[in-house]
Amino acid sequence: MTRTLYLPVPGGGLEPYTPRDSSRPYTPPHTPLTSRVAYAAAHVVAEAHTDSSPAETTGLDWDRTLAFRHELWRWGFGVAEAMDTAQRGMGLDWPTAAELIRRSAAEARSVGGRIVAGVSTDQLTAPEPSLAAITEAYLEQLAVTEEAGATAVVMASRALAAAPRTPEDYVTVYDRILGQVSQPVVLHWLGDMFDPQLRGYWGSVDLDAATDTVLAIINAHAPRIDGIKLSLLDADRERALRRRLPAGVRLYTGDDFNYSELILGDADSGHSDALLGVFAAIAPAASQALQALDKGDVDAYRALMDPTVPLGRHLFETPTFHYKTGVVFLAWLNGHQDHFTMINQSRTSRSALHLAQLFRLADGTGLLRDSEVAADRMHSFLHLHGATR
Template sequence: MVQSLNLPKAGGELYTYTPSQSKPFEVETGKPFEKRTAFSAAHVVCNPLADVDPLQNAEIDWERTMEYRHYLWSLGFGVAEAMDTAQRGMGLSWESAKELIQRSIQESRSVNGRIACGTGTDQLLPAPGVTLADVENAYAEQCEFVEGEGGQIILMASRALAACAKSPEDYEKVYGNILRKVKEPVILHWLGDMFDPALKGYWGHDNLDDARDVCLKIIQDNIDKVDGIKISLLDKQREIEMRNMLPDGVKMYTGDDFNYPELIKGDDQGYSDALLGIFDAIAPAASAGLRALDQGNINRYHEILDKTVPLARHIFQKPTFAYKTGVVFMAYLNGHQSHFRMIGGAEGSRSIIHLSDLFVMADEAGLLMDPDSAVKKMRLVLEQAGIEQGVQTT
């Protein structure tokens, strides 16, 4: 018997909700997907018992963090490591990211799991005296570290570059110099300012069409060093247009956490591969959907993934950069970690109403793997918010 919950609506009114008895997704484990390359950006689990400043010096629970990466690999995903989903630049420092990358690459070898790792310039704070050479050196340090560990590079956008670049040519210069130095093709990452306001005007233009053209020129000029590009603009038409303009052999990795089912399926001109933060939260459904796509069962693909879109749009609602809170909350509800605490204290970045709506949407998408356990965990969160819970069962 699943217990009912007293959940709050907007405005503070309470209502009774009883989760469904959903069955876990049947997923095939142990091998990557056949028709699409699919990376899941992965979150980190903090150590809630560490006697440290959680805002400035949070400690990672390495055992649980690595267990989650093994879980993603077992479902067929590659792991996109030390990205914004892992709170990179929003709680996760470069020094901590180095250890995370090192440990994850080592773990990937034990299961032959694919991994790509974020490199940026977050060891260099934007400041008036920062130069393009400083940015280039910071990028080079991180790229050399990742390649030295044996990982593929995801070349992330740079706050420092956005702050000091004066023209599109500055972006072409820095990216060109870095791409000429790397050993293997990288995945470029265009992160929109809805995810990080400090990246407004990236590629030297506020106009996104002009920015796209600069990015495409960088790709064309360095085509042998670019595996693909992930764009996170939450605009499916822009992604499709850019996808159709990419040189042959360069992948489009969707970062659109609002429209991923349509973009991954594709159209008669092409499709997007995936590098998504939402896959962390909906991993079983995403895996089952991609297996259906492998089998050519488009109806089943949409039946599974379309149900997850309301949850994804809720998790990534404005302020979009707070989406990590919902991702970790899902991991907590599904028993991948025993607590709802985050590095940087980010568990407080969403309201109790937001989390309650997330719980309902996760249930409606069939993503509460053990509804009884999820209810018990949700009750604790609600009671901590001062919302008394009865003992009703159905």
Template structure:
């Protein structure tokens, strides 16, 4: 049996057995019990000038093949969002091309795709509320023209210019009025982007959530769902239980997704506190973690489809510690872990990222990802993963 070489924060090397392949199989019919999207990353051209501040040079074949792999496991793709390095290496031109190409692949594969709508094509940091609305609508209309579902992301421009909760209500009211198809609203916490402090006009989630719910209730026919990425299960359950009929909660909580997705279908000890009388008893998923764990996520939802919540927990629960490592502070560097696992799993030829972001995590941090991915059966080809990891160690002067 092959051993994995692991590197501790103290520089000490130790070894652990390589776990055999999980044997998870792709679904033969659409997943039923949950709607799940993997927020996908982008793969750079290996020889491109993908250094900090340079326009992204994307390997389109590898990037789009990864999305085809996600569809083959029954999940949808959430594209051009923070996992794709939006505002961290993916420039406006590359974002537009990614949306167009990803929407085309979704049509070819019969998959479901939603994509991020933001204001980040505007270079000026400080713009007016009217200009924020116009910028949102420009990206919204482009997304609708491509045939993708829009996810209205949190805007740094709006966070800078908004002076009150009413400013948020005004902008979202105008954007939703312009939408020709229902959208998903994305509430991104400061762990992912510190520049979004005070979003929806408040620093505490309870106050901010009231504004979000008012926005939704005023335009409920235009809102398909909400993606919450606050890394706080209590806040998500609280909002989930107050959503209007027909509006889904998509968990973006990469720390607590097992219990949030499982909901009332899993034992009480495995789920966050909830109101048993609430209409909604579980969250659907729109997660960066699921880009790193697509086969595992699919197998877990297949277990729920089969009415086997114990199997669901057996499959997915071990991944949560892995996800917490990938999303460890500073959380906005989680994209490095997603790309790293993509490389280990054979979805890209090199461990590289646009903007040079592959350098954002240390070797011991990556080693812990390897250790937890091995334990969680997240390696699609364990021998390949071990070979590539050991090569990286050797390249950095660590004997494997």
């Protein structure tokens, strides 16, 4: 029988909690998922014994990092590589990201898995680089990604947002990038709740004006754009953008609060496909839900996907950009890595109270693969933080 734990609760103190004896019997798909295109943004596994300061990139445990990608492919997802879930801009530097893209793309080819990868400008060091320098940085990373065989996700650039820019500046940069792509790419609109340095992206803090700018870029280059990943945590705004996209351009939801309803869609605005960090944490349940949707069973989809939403909302609660800590914590509880270590020492970004609630929610949705292993690891974590009885 699984051990009873004493988990911290708001206001102080501990309460007993006994995890369920076994996880829910989710089943990987036997054929590719068809009703929606679904990418899971994957985290990276740090080396356990690397000595680094927060300003340095910790080495990666390549075997465990790549094995987790195979786990996502096994559940039917494509992998979104070297994006913010992999701590891009929060410890993962460009040279390491480039190697990660090359290795993951090779692994994808070996199993026929889908892969997209983040293209950004994080090799730049000047505080306010020129538009030409930003464009060249994008093109350098685009060349690496396309050569590796991954589809590019043109990530929102901190360098582009670092100085006051007009909408025309964004059009200039994106016109040049999209003129160079060899296959359709995914654009990327990450809200400032995910990265405060991206406030005012597309040249305005007015989201209506920003939407008009990105739509102008998309309409001008629609054949070169597979879709746009939208991460604003605003379901109504996503539906509104979805209605205005040209035919053939997908809306990839990056809304880790409202993904269940947005993926299901509606008769008025259609549906969203998905490129989500939360999928790395809920892959078995989300896969089972999408398998049900492939069969047209909306009730089964809701019964499987809707219960994961409270976990997603907790994982991504303010400050949202620290969600990576919870993703890595769940990977450790589930045996996908042997330690709870992160690059840039980010494991300290969430409290024991937050992670205890994450444990409860994962257990409640049957997302702990082995409840005994997870309980033992949770106990050791609590003991380290002085939260045991």
